[in-house]
Amino acid sequence: xxxxxxxxxxxxxxxxxxxxxxxxxxxxxxxxxxxxxxxxxxxxxxxxxxxxxxxxxxxxxxxxxxxxxxxxxxxxxxxxxxxxxxxxxxxxxxxxxxxxxxxxxxxxxxxxxxxxxxxxxxxxxxxxxxxxxxxxxxxxxxxxxxxxxxxxxxxxxxxxxxxxxxxxxxxxxxxxxxxxxxxxxxxxxxxxxxxxxxxxxxxxxxxxxxxxxxxxxxxxxxxxxxxxxxxxxxxxxxxxxxxxxxxxxxxxxxxxxxxxxxxxxxxxxxxxxxxxxxxxxxxxxxxxxxxxxxxxxxxxxxxxxxxxxxxxxxxxxxxxxxxxxxxxxxxxxxxxxxxxxxxxxxxxxxxxxxxxxxxxxxxxxxxxxxxxxxxxxxxxxxxxxxxxxxxxxxxxxxxxxxxxxxxxxxxxxxxxxxxxxxxxxxxxxxxxxxxxxxxxxxxxxxxxxxxxxxxxxxxxxxxxxxxxxxxxxxxxxxxx
Ligand code: NAD
Numbered sequence: 001x002x003x004x005x006x007x008x009x010x011x012x013x014x015x016x017x018x019x020x021x022x023x024x025x026x027x028x029x030x031x032x033x034x035x036x037x038x039x040x041x042x043x044x045x046x047x048x049x050x051x052x053x054x055x056x057x058x059x060x061x062x063x064x065x066x067x068x069x070x071x072x073x074x075x076x077x078x079x080x081x082x083x084x085x086x087x088x089x090x091x092x093x094x095x096x097x098x099x100x101x102x103x104x105x106x107x108x109x110x111x112x113x114x115x116x117x118x119x120x121x122x123x124x125x126x127x128x129x130x131x132x133x134x135x136x137x138x139x140x141x142x143x144x145x146x147x148x149x150x151x152x153x154x155x156x157x158x159x160x161x162x163x164x165x166x167x168x169x170x171x172x173x174x175x176x177x178x179x180x181x182x183x184x185x186x187x188x189x190x191x192x193x194x195x196x197x198x199x200x201x202x203x204x205x206x207x208x209x210x211x212x213x214x215x216x217x218x219x220x221x222x223x224x225x226x227x228x229x230x231x232x233x234x235x236x237x238x239x240x241x242x243x244x245x246x247x248x249x250x251x252x253x254x255x256x257x258x259x260x261x262x263x264x265x266x267x268x269x270x271x272x273x274x275x276x277x278x279x280x281x282x283x284x285x286x287x288x289x290x291x292x293x294x295x296x297x298x299x300x301x302x303x304x305x306x307x308x309x310x311x312x313x314x315x316x317x318x319x320x321x322x323x324x325x326x327x328x329x330x331x332x333x334x335x336x337x338x339x340x341x342x343x344x345x346x347x348x349x350x351x352x353x354x355x356x357x358x359x360x361x362x363x364x365x366x367x368x369x370x371x372x373x374x375x376x377x378x379x380x381x382x383x384x385x386x387x388x389x390x391x392x393x394x395x396x397x398x399x400x401x402x403x404x405x406x407x408x409x410x411x412x413x414x415x416x417x418x419x420x421x422x423x424x425x426x427x428x429x430x431x432x433x434x435x436x437x438x439x440x441x442x443x444x445x446x447x448x449x450x451x452x453x454x455x456x457x458x459x460x461x462x463x464x465x466x467x468x469x470x471x472x473x474x475x476x477x478x479x480x
Contacts, residue, residue: 020183024124024196027151030178031123031199037149039099045179046095046147050088052174053139057081060135060166065297067134067160069340071257072297076135079257082425084136084143090427090444091147098448099149101457109468112461120453121149123199128190128213130205131157131303132260132365137227138167141202144442146180148451150200155193157205158186159303191216198222200451204262205229206363207388207436214439225440225450227262228433229363232390234265235380235406236278237397243274246396246418247281250369251289253394253420255347258300259367263392263414263421266364269380272373279349282369283328286347293329294341301343302366308343311366314359315348318370323359324351377402381409389413389435394420413437 053060061073061080102117125145129138134156142152154171156164161184168182175181183189194201194213197220203213204227217224234253240246253265270278290299302308319325329346336342347367353360359370374380384390393412395403403417413433414423424431424443432441442450460466 020189020192021196023177023181023183024153024198026178027124027153027181031121031151035120037121039096042099042147042149043092043095045175046088046091046143048174049139049143049146049180050092052170053084053088053135056166056170060163060170063162063166064134064160066162067131068303069301069338070295070297070344071300075257075298075300080133080135082136083133084140086425086427087136087140087443087447088143091143091448094445094448095147098445102454111464113459113464113466114461115456115458118455118457119449120455122451122453123150125150125152125451126193126196126198126201127152127154128193128201128203128205129154129156131159132257132262134160134163137204141204141225141442141447142180144447145200145202145451148448150451151178152180153193153196153198154180154182155190156182156184158184158190195219200225202442202450203227210438225432225442226438227431227442228391228436228438229262229365230388230390230433230437231266231363232263232392232394232412233267233269233384234394235269235396236271236274237377237395237399237402238271239397239399239402241398243277244281244284247278248285248288249396249418249420250394251282251285251347254369255286255289255299255367256421258302258345260300260303260365261421263424264365265369265392265394265420266390267360267370267372269372269374269383272375275351275371275373278371279326279328279351282349283326286328287330290347291330292333293344293346294333294336296344299344301340302345303343305343307365308345311345311364311368314362314364315350315368318350318353318357318359321354321357323353323357325349326351377405381406384410389433389437391433391437392416392421392423411435413441 061076064076065071065073099119104115106113106115127141138154138156142154145152156167164184168184171180171182194216201217201222202225203210207228210226210228214224236246250265290296293299326349327346328349345367350370353370389411391413393415395406395417411434416423423429427444430441430446431443432438
């Protein structure tokens, strides 16, 4: 880079940042002017967002495809829309009920006063979203915050620039900047963004960046929601009688979006002795799901060269440490015809990993599945509990006592039993992590409350004594 280029970059960054502060202040002033957003207006904003999404779903999916180089519009419409549509429908159905004040019972010694909890918007909510599901993870939290009566400022990932740009345009067409606006830019903008004194900051991304966001927010005492990542285990129990069925589901969960899913099973715990049977079943499943890999738009490319190299390095290290790496993809038909096709990584199973292998310590976020054989359930539970608490956990089997031992003996953000990923699609379930996999949850009423202040209101009755705290205090004891 020439010095001129560098200084131009710096200028652009400063301009972007000052525009950002302007936008934030406009939203903040609007939020302080109009504190309680009437239900009709919340509903109307939600409808506007829903219409924006419905009418532009195809274009948005196309933009995601451009950003990945190879990711089918249908894949995006299935994977992103599955969760986003359910979040939107759930908000529409329940918004009125969730917005109402909650009457609480008043204890005898405070009667005849009454009390209630008033649900109010927090004000201005910041949303920072990642690149892997760049529509649902940007629009889902934004919709929830808007429905709860907040102003929203969204910062999408710089790794999906086409999507970010289109989101910015569409939001500007459908919303006044003081209602909902999108800010685009790289890490410099993201850093400035997380330093703003939001009333709530909602972050989805990696644990490392999540920590930085939490630090920045702490300086403003801004409450945060952190939707992070980590290593989600998948346990095949000794009681699992249908290994083919389990392998098919595990392949679906692992390979969706080329493995770039926060709740994908990261590694597999398998009863010792069933490795060969599993490898066979997994290979069949992969070939059934993706009869051809190269150029198959249902099998997304790895987002960029850097991520692809990172994954390649993890596998190379495993090989160098003596692990066995099985390519379980369908036979390669021809050579990749484009740079994007070259970033389609083949599905791999990894056996005999030594404990120091990075594949066992870093979130994989790609189509590589380490298999760890185990002898008894106790060691499985101990292994999981010796590590950071995962975002998701999967369990396959029929023995309900064994299942309950795992459910009771481990802590994870969520669990799906005998399937993959589905707990994120059920709108009655809160979605979020715990410990290093996140802080706070959303979806359903939990999500609505994430962006709501529950204000305590005590209303004294005209007949109330209300003299509980009046001095002289001694006199009260004298009476007893
Ligand atoms: P990332 O943490 O690199 O980036 C996420 C966002 O943070 C981007 O918008 C980026 O611009 C912004 N950012 C980068 N540096 C920042 C800083 N210093 N301050 C403030 N913001 C900053 O994550 P990613 O690579 O886009 O996404 C992959 C990760 O996200 C994985 O770890 C995955 O598990 C996780 N994830 C979690 C969920 C969930 O719901 N829990 C969903 C999807 C992805």
